[in-house]
Amino acid sequence: MELLTIGDLAARSGVAPSALRFYEREGLIRSTRTTGNQRRYERHELRRVAFIRIAQQVGVSLGEIRGALAGLPENRTPTKADWARLSARWRRKLEDRITLMERLRDQLTGCIGCGCLSLQRCTLINPGDRLAERGEGPQMLINPPA
Amino acid sequence: MELLTIGDLAARSGVAPSALRFYEREGLIRSTRTTGNQRRYERHELRRVAFIRIAQQVGVSLGEIRGALAGLPENRTPTKADWARLSARWRRKLEDRITLMERLRDQLTGCIGCGCLSLQRCTLINPGDRLAERGEGPQMLINPPA
DNA sequence: CTGCAACTTGAAGTTCACTTCAACTCAAGG
DNA sequence: CCTTGAGTTGAAGTGAACTTCAAGTTGCAG
Numbered sequence: 463m464e465l466l467t468i469g470d471l472a473a474r475s476g477v478a479p480s481a482l483r484f485y486e487r488e489g490l491i492r493s494t495r496t497t498g499n500q501r502r503y504e505r506h507e508l509r510r511v512a513f514i515r516i517a518q519q520v521g522v523s524l525g526e527i528r529g530a531l532a533g534l535p536e537n538r539t540p541t542k543a544d545w546a547r548l549s550a551r552w553r554r555k556l557e558d559r560i561t562l563m564e565r566l567r568d569q570l571t572g573c574i575g576c577g578c579l580s581l582q583r584c585t586l587i588n589p590g591d592r593l594a595e596r597g598e599g600p601q602m603l604i605n606p607p608a
Numbered sequence: 609m610e611l612l613t614i615g616d617l618a619a620r621s622g623v624a625p626s627a628l629r630f631y632e633r634e635g636l637i638r639s640t641r642t643t644g645n646q647r648r649y650e651r652h653e654l655r656r657v658a659f660i661r662i663a664q665q666v667g668v669s670l671g672e673i674r675g676a677l678a679g680l681p682e683n684r685t686p687t688k689a690d691w692a693r694l695s696a697r698w699r700r701k702l703e704d705r706i707t708l709m710e711r712l713r714d715q716l717t718g719c720i721g722c723g724c725l726s727l728q729r730c731t732l733i734n735p736g737d738r739l740a741e742r743g744e745g746p747q748m749l750i751n752p753p754a
Numbered sequence: 755c756t757g758c759a760a761c762t763t764g765a766a767g768t769t770c771a772c773t774t775c776a777a778c779t780c781a782a783g784g
Numbered sequence: 785c786c787t788t789g790a791g792t793t794g795a796a797g798t799g800a801a802c803t804t805c806a807a808g809t810t811g812c813a814g
Binding site for chain 4: 467478480481484488496497498499500518523524525
């Protein structure tokens with residue numbers, strides 16, 4: 463059991479075979495073929511798939527994920543260091559996203575008190591309505607001051 | 609300027625008019641009409657829109673959001689208490705999601721060390737491979753022990 | 755060697771969350 | 785009044801991320 467079939471990979475990653483084929487078409491994962499044209503995956507592709515799913519949870523599109531995975535070596539099995547580099551970058555993304563969510567949570571908490579929820583001109587969070595110049599949308603969340 | 613036009617609401621919420629019409633078709637927001645059939649929004653609809661956007665950030669579908677908003681009174685302007693109740697519920701959802709992300713982050717951090725990222729059978733996180741019975745996918749993240 | 759589950763392909767279909775379009779009407783400042 | 789920017793509709797289009805289908809092929813256990 464050197465290589466994994468698409469069914470194996472699907473079972474181990476929790477991703478449907480159809481999705482794996484789709485990922486391959488999209489250049490996110492790779493496979494070799496048997497003489498009979500069936501896909502065979504090296505075990506480290508499992509890592510790629512895991513990475514893809516993590517990134518998706520963070521809210522990253524497949525396109526961006528492809529970009530990140532392009533940072534892995536083409537012609538050799540990625541080393542621990544390769545993955546560590548990628549993971550570190552993603553950890554930062556994740557942390558940014560967590561920060562956003564925490565801000566969202568605090569915002570929500572703050573607005574339970576005043577019942578506002580308007581985000582753009584809540585007087586608690588935006589005293590004096592100084593946000594208008596900064597453009598559209600919930601600026602406090604998207605582009606918070608400091 | 610008692611009521612808001614769709615353009616006003618769009619500018620203040622940062623959501624495109626087409627999206628607002630879409631939300632209305634989907635029963636997420638409501639409007640009255642002028643004699644000439646144009647939409648007019650009460651100012652508290654801005655709160656609904658803000659709520660919708662927050663919920664979307666948390667990863668909730670419009671269908672679920674509709675369900676939540678159904679908890680608001682039909683025939684009177686929602687009070688602070690109404691919003692507070694909804695917000696409190698959402699705050700919990702948000703917190704759950706933050707917890708998931710934090711777990712994801714810690715996982716990623718842990719796996720930078722071992723270079724694994726396999727999630728399902730990483731020996732650091734799943735010593736002895738006891739996760740197989742629990743079903744498919746990255747069980748440690750979806751359905752963590754305790 | 756046979757049978758059958760698992761695999762192959764390209765094309766079309768699905769869901770979500772909107773956006774775009776065309777043709778038309780309304781609201782309001784000068 | 786007239787102009788013009790903003791608004792109206794239903795229908796169709798978009799893009800992301802897959803899934804489903806049909807018709808055929810392969811791999812391996814017995």
